[in-house]
Amino acid sequence: MVSKSQIKLITSLAQKKYRQQHGLFVVEGLKGISEFLESNFNLQSLFALEGCFKDERPTEVTAAELKKISFLKTPQKALALFEIPEDLNKVEAGFQLVLDDVRDPGNLGTLIRLCDWYGIKNLICSKETVDCFNPKVVQATMGSLTRVNLIYTDLSHHLAAQDLPVYAAFMDGKSVYKEGLPQDAILILGNEANGISDVVAENIQHKISIPQFGQSTTESLNVAVAGAILVSEFKRN
Amino acid sequence: MVSKSQIKLITSLAQKKYRQQHGLFVVEGLKGISEFLESNFNLQSLFALEGCFKDERPTEVTAAELKKISFLKTPQKALALFEIPEDLNKVEAGFQLVLDDVRDPGNLGTLIRLCDWYGIKNLICSKETVDCFNPKVVQATMGSLTRVNLIYTDLSHHLAAQDLPVYAAFMDGKSVYKEGLPQDAILILGNEANGISDVVAENIQHKISIPQFGQSTTESLNVAVAGAILVSEFKRN
Structure with missing residues (x-):
């Protein structure tokens, strides 16, 4: 179940100023979300169809709900919000x-x-x-x-x-x-x-x-x- | 001035079946249209803001009319229909x-x-x-x-x-x-x-x-x- 305020938050993240204000960005699809979960990025929330990402205890959503929050023409099975890291990246040696x-x-x-x-x-x-x-x-x-x-x-x-x-x-x-x-x-x-x-x-x-x-x-x-x-x-x- | 039937024709050309049916495709922008005019493609019709492509005697349109027929978020100054060539291309020697x-x-x-x-x-x-x-x-x-x-x-x-x-x-x-x-x-x-x-x-x-x-x-x-x-x-x- 996705609340109205969650829909409002997620759709606002299309715009840079709201991503900066909330410190959040959107990742869609099982593969993409898995890669971010395995990285140093911090998960803030996860919405998924029944049976996906059980270990992460996602908020279970219907296909119709996913459609409301997705930025894709064909929504994937899950959508996650990750935190934008606050640390400034440092230039590493090399190219x-x-x-x-x-x-x-x-x-x-x-x-x-x-x-x-x-x-x-x-x-x-x-x-x-x-x-x-x-x-x-x-x-x-x-x-x-x-x-x-x-x-x-x-x-x-x-x-x-x-x-x-x-x-x-x-x-x-x-x-x-x-x-x-x-x-x-x-x-x-x-x-x-x-x-x-x-x-x-x-x-x-x-x-x-x-x-x-x-x-x-x-x-x-x-x-x-x-x-x-x-x-x-x-x-x- | 663009007629209703022209708007209907042009917007239909987003779909392959209508491009094939009419044998036409859309080119937008001064530079793109110029390149097609200089090539072997045949021009079928040309819609342009005042002062553009005078030699080609375009149908003069307003910015609002151009917006109705354009496929671009930011319409260019002109839109042209060219004929899809009927001749089948032949493979040339080389890569x-x-x-x-x-x-x-x-x-x-x-x-x-x-x-x-x-x-x-x-x-x-x-x-x-x-x-x-x-x-x-x-x-x-x-x-x-x-x-x-x-x-x-x-x-x-x-x-x-x-x-x-x-x-x-x-x-x-x-x-x-x-x-x-x-x-x-x-x-x-x-x-x-x-x-x-x-x-x-x-x-x-x-x-x-x-x-x-x-x-x-x-x-x-x-x-x-x-x-x-x-x-x-x-x-x-």
């Missing part, structure tokens, strides 16, 4: 992927999965980058959010304090296939429409590019796709 | 990217852009793969749809008739970073949830994998991201 205003939740979710796959611990985001606790981002990460260290910060300040070489993709950069790339570096990806901002670009030492094999009219690759190809090039050696 | 039931419109759009960037002419799709004239796919392709040759067909029949070596990604495949890859090949990508179907898998000669650098609990990469990394490996040499 850093830096996002300068990536706005699309699907792109951020995909990039979090990419970091998880390639063992990249540090995903540094500008403050205007979409919030990682946005329900669409959480859904797109498939649990990878539990294993990647996201830090929202002022990129100019952050980059000025780092020792690693700083790379970013530009149309006129050197071919990434011909550059000798270091194992550890900082790689910056820009906004979907506007690319990398001028103030962040001042910190870039190495301009690289993904060579274009097709017609020159092709404008660009999706930011998550470009990020994947570039990260792969750094990690393949 | 083939094959999609076995990719269902997400954003993923297909991103993969079409990837093919365009890397000059891959042939994108062969199973009949269950999302329709490339779906408005969300057209929007995600950013005009690349005008330059990539999409063919919807029975994959088993198609693959049986090809001479190129057939590759696909599997968890237990050989590292793609260590394989000597040919310039021309067939690369198969599977469904987002279920991977490659058994009947298609029978045609695969080379199982490859993207090595996992992170924890083994990481389940998978997004299909467009995996496709990008693999295509990059084929094309980088």
